[in-house]
Amino acid sequence: MTTDAVNDEDRPYPWGPGTATGVGSYPGGDAAEALRTVLGEVPELPHLPELPARGPGADMIGRTAGLLVDLAVHVEPSGWRFSDRPGRDTRRSHDHLARDLDLLEEVAEGHDGPFKIQVCGPWTLAAGIELRHGDRALRDPGAVRDLTESLAEGVARHVADVRRRLPHARILLQIDEPGLPAALAGRVPTASGFSRLRAVEPPLAEHGLRQVIEAVDGEAFPVVHCCARQVPYALLRGAGAKAISVDLTMVPRKDDDAVGETIDAGVALFLGAVPGVDAALPSLEATAAPVRELWRRLGFPAPRLAEQVVITPACGLAGASPRYARAALKRCRDAARMLYEAAE
Template sequence: MSGAFPWGAGTATGVGSYPGGDPAETLRIVLGELPELPHLPELPARGPGADLIGRTAGLLVDLAVHVEPSGWRFSDRPGRDTRRSLDHLARDLDVLEEAAGGHDGPFKIQVCGPWTLAAGIELRHGDRTLKDPGAVRDLTASLAEGVARHVADVRRRLPGARVLLQIDEPGLPAALAGRVPTASGFSRLPPVEAPLAEDGLRQVIEAVGDDAFPVVHCCARSVPYALLRGAGARAISVDLKLAPQRDDDAVGETIDAGVGLFFGVVPGTDASLPSLEATAAPVRELWRRLGFPSARLAEQVVITPGCGLAGASPRYVRAALKRCRDAARMLHEAAE
C-alpha cells in the first residue's frame, strides 16, 4: 500500500471553506497548520461568487450565471455575478502562487460536482437544472472542460506540487433518492438513476486525467461509495459521525479496493473539542470492526474536520485543524 497515495502516513487536511474574507491570511493559516496536505481555502463570507455553487459556476465554459433572489440562475451572457466569481478565484490563485509557489508536496483544490451544481443552479425559466436531462448533459460537459482548465492553471502556479482535486457532492445522495425539491418547493424531482450519476461524475474526473488525484467529498448520509469508486474516485471524503454501522460493508469494500478515505472527525462549528484520544477513537473503532491491519490505517486515511469551517470562529479554526493534525499523527504512531 505504501506509495499508493500522494500523501504521507499520518496526514490531515481541511475540507474547503473558512470564515472571513482575507485569502492571504487564511492560506497562511492553512499552510502553517496543515503542512503535509494544504489546500486552497474557500471564503464564502465574501458573498455571491465565493460560495460553493457560484465559485464553481465561474469555471463553466460557455455558460454564464447570475444571482436571483432564489439563488443562482443561468444567463444569456456573462454579467457582473460571473465576473465576481472569476475575480474572487483569480485573486485566490494569485495569493496561492505568491505564498506557495515553491510547494513541492501534495496540494488540494476543491470544486462543486455536477449533481450538486445541477441541483443548485436554475434554468432561465426557473426550474432546477437537475429537472432537464439535456441541460444536465450540457452543464456536465461545460464543467468538465472548465475544471480541466482550472487544474492546469493550478499546476502552472504550483509546478512542483502533486495536485489533488476534491469534487464536492453533498447533494448527490438527495438527487439519487429523489429528495431534491422543485423550484416551487411543493414537490420533489424524480430520482437520478445511479448509472447516469456515475457517468456524469466520471466525465469530470476523466477530463482531468493524470493531472490531478481525484477525491470526492460527500458530507451527507447515505454516501454512495460504490458509485463514487465506479466513477473513478481514488479517495472518498465523508463526515464520520454521519456514517452508520450499516455502511461498514461499503466502507470495507472501499478500503479493500485501495481507495483512500478522508474521515471527518472534528466538528465544523465551534464546539468543546473532546480529548485527542476521543477524537481518534471512531476511526480506530471502525478499523477494528472491519479487521484491516492497523499499519494500513495511517497510510490510507486522512483526518479532516467533518465539513467546511465557514461557520466557525477564527480561534476555533486553528484549534480544529491542530486537533486533526494531532489525531492523524497519533493514529500513525500507534500503528508503528
C-alpha cells in the same frame, strides 16, 4: 513540506502516512490569512481555502459556476440562475478565484508536496442552479448534460492553471457532492418547493461524475467529498474516485460492508473526525477513537490506517470562528500523527 514518503512514486497515495487536511471552506474574508493558516496547520496536505463570507461568487455553487465554459450565471433572490451572457455576478466569481490563485502563487511558492483544490460536482451544481425559466437544471437531462460537459472542460482548465502556479506540487482535486444522495433518492425539491424532482438513476449519476474525473486524468488525484448520509460508495468508486471524504459521524454500522469494500479496493478515506463548527474540542484520544473503532470493526491491519486514512474536520469550517478553525485543523493534524505513531 516534502517527505520521502510523499515523493515516492511507488506509493498509492500522494500524501505520507499520518496526514490531515481541511475540507475546503474557511471563515472570514481574509484569503491571505486563511491560506497561511492552512499551510501552517496542515502542511503535509494543505488546500486552497474557500471563503463564502465574501459573498456571491465565493460560495460553493457560484465559485464553481465561474469555471463553466460557455455557460454564464447570475444571482436571483432564489439563488443562482443561468444567463444568456456573462454579467457582474459571473465576473465576480472569476475575480474571487483569480485573486485567490494569485495569492496562492505568491504565498505557496515552491511548495513541492501534495496540494488540494475543491470544486462543486455536477449533480450538486445542477441542483443548485436554475434554468432561465426558473426550474432547477437537475430537472432537464439536456441541461445536465451541457452543464457536465462545460464543467469537465472548466475543471481541466482550472487544474492546469493551478499546476502552472505550483509546478512542483502534486494536485488533488476534491469534487464536492453533498447533494448527490438527495438526487439519487428523489429528495431534491422543485423550484416551488411543492414537490420533488425525479430521482437520478445511479448509472447516469456515475457517468456524469466520471466525465469530470476523467477530464483531469493523470493531472490530479480525484477525491469526492460527500458529507451527507447515504454516501453511495460503490457509485463513487465506479466513477473513478481514488479517495472518498465523509463525515465520520454519518457513517452508520449498516454502511460497514460498503466502507470495507472501499478500503479493500485501495480507495482512501478522508474521515471527518473533528466538529466543523465552534464546539468544545474533544480530547486527542477521543478524536482518534472513532477512527480506530471503525478500522478495528472492519478488521484491517492497523498500519494501513495511517496510510489510507486522512483526518479532516467533519465538513467545511465556514460556520466556525477563525480561532476555532485554526484549532480544529491543528487537532486533525495531531490526531493523524497519533494514529500513525500508534500503528508503528
